Amino acid sequence: MIEQTDISYEKTVLIGLVTQYQDEEKAQEYLDELEFLAFTAGGEVLKRFTQKLDVPNPKTFIGTGKLEEVKNYVEEHGVGVVIFDDELSPSQQKNIQRELDCKVLDRTNLILDIFAQRAQTSYARTQVELAQYQYLLPRLAGMWTHLERQRGGIGMRGPGETEIETDRRIVRDRIALLKDKLKKIDRQMDVQRGNRGSLVRVALVGYTNVGKSTLMNVISKSDVFAENKLFATLDTTVRKVVIGNLPFLLTDTVGFIRKLPTQLVESFKSTLDEVREADLLLHVVDISHPSFEHHIDSVNKILEEIGSADKPIIMVFNKIDAYEAEEIEEDDLMTEKTKAHYTLEEWRQTWMAKLNGDAIFISALNKENFNEFRKLVYDKVKEIHTTRFPYNSFLYDEYTEED
Ligand SMILES: Nc1nc2c(ncn2[C@@H]2O[C@H](COP(=O)(O)OP(=O)(O)OP(=O)(O)O)[C@@H](O)[C@H]2O)c(=O)[nH]1
Ligand SMILES: [Mg+2]
Structure with missing residues (x-):
């Protein structure tokens, strides 16, 4: 796929915290991901700022000294956007914006932005719009409270409040309307799903950018949009x-994705119906990504949230062509062997043991191990099919290798 190159990149700075729950390494890992998100949205990251804090500053998220440092950098380099890795309260966002005098976003904002850019169908657009209004609603209140305070309270309360109420009502009406619209489309989709008859349903799930669409394309010889950016689908x-x-x-x-905005999970619930109604999940993992195990955890957490954690699952470890283990020199006695040093074979044994064989290591790009993959899926689907339709066994005689 040819990458988009015609976007004029906006100069961007990232900000993250190091806390007791999130050490330096973890913070950097989150910022790597935030940088990829920023890149997907069209930003060019110039610098990252991190700060050690037990709790975020209630007014400005980071300390005032740090904010000063960021401000100087922003002015000096003509930075257009500052992105925080965590959700900012409405008042924090206001305070920081006033101080830095440039666009201030948080992770949720950024993800919503990317979703808005990428939504193709009216269904996806409606889902994103709903999420945006839901994000806006509590912030609206914050914005008005802020204005009221500026106006000086006593005597001014009336008009202020009326305005908040009007605005809230408009947004709430819009939310109700969008929900209605989604419900209608949902009903149509339900009917469509119902019409699919008695075929076993398999769903590709996984972290963003792991290769689900690529795999879909090679299995079904179809042409689903795939590219090296987040949320292509x-x-x-x-x-x-x-x-x-x-x-x-x-x-x-x-x-x-980690720290997925709850509004988004909520408004994409119906998209996730496909997952909920599947008989078998293919959980695709990008094994070449240093944090792939964390990715697996976040996906499992979301599967639990939508009540799909106990379905049959095959773990598909993809991109084995791009996997590189860190090496230890033979005479190096200081470096302790960690998972980063595992060979592919060691990973394979670990996961095969853990999952009782329901795991496969492939490259969707090079079609490596592709026949084994097809065989594994075939066996699982056949098993489900025979349990479900014991008399309907004419669909297959025996498995024959293609290609
Ligand atoms: N090296 C390597 N790259 C791969 C492989 N499979 C997919 N990719 C690349 O990974 C990137 C993401 O692929 P997609 O298929 O769009 O991933 P996805 O999981 O559908 O991503 P979203 O729809 O954004 O969640 C693309 O640049 C693919 O070319 C593989 O086996 N090896
Ligand atoms: Mg995709």
Whole structure:
């Protein structure tokens, strides 16, 4: 896929905290991801600022000294956007914005922005718009309280409050309208799903950018949009796939991410229905990513949240072509062996043991181990199919390797 190159990059600075729950390494890992998000949204990251704090400053999130430092940098380098890794309260956002005099965003903001940029269908656009209004609603109140205080309280309360109420009502009406619209589309989609008949349903799930759409394309020989940016897929795509002579339905879904804004999980619930209604999940993992185990944890957490954690799952470790273990020199007695030094084979053994064989290591790009992958999926789907439709076994005679 050819990368987009025609966006004029906005100069961006990232800010994260080091706390008792989030050490320096973890903070940097989050910032790596935030940088990728910023890049996806069209920003060019010039610098990262981190600060050690037990609790965020209630007024300015980071300390005033640090904020001063950021301000100097912003002025000196003509920075247009400052992005915080954590959610800012409405008043923090206001205070910081006033101090820095440039755009101030938090992670939620940024993700909403990317979703808005990428939403293609009216369904996805409606879901994103709903999430945006839900993000805005509590902030609206904060904005007005802030204005009221400026106006000086006594005597001014009346008009202020009326305005908040009017604005809130407009936003609430809009939210209700969007929810209604989504419900209607949902009903249509329910009918469509119902019409798919008695085929086993398999859904690709996983962290964003792990290769779900790429895998979908190679399995189903279809043409789903895939690229090296976050959230390339916002709509679900369903394809009928035949392995051997066993047909089943395969769904590509929206990627998950850590610290996913709750509003988004909520408004994408119906997209996630595809996951909820699946008989089998293919949990795709990018094993070449240093934090892939954390990614697995966040995906599992979201699967739990939507009540889909106990479905049959095959773990698909993708991008083995790009995996590189850190090396230890033979005469190096100081470096302790950690997971970063595992070979692919060591990872394979670890996960195969953990999952009782329901794991496979592949490269969707090079089609490495692809026949084994198809065989594994075939066996699982066949197992589900025979349990579900014991008399309907004419669909397959036996598995024959293709290609
Ligand atoms: N090296 C390598 N890259 C891969 C492989 N599979 C996919 N990719 C690349 O990873 C990037 C993301 O692929 P997608 O298929 O868009 O990932 P996705 O999981 O659908 O991502 P979202 O829809 O954004 O959640 C693309 O640049 C792919 O070319 C693989 O096996 N090896
Ligand atoms: Mg995708």
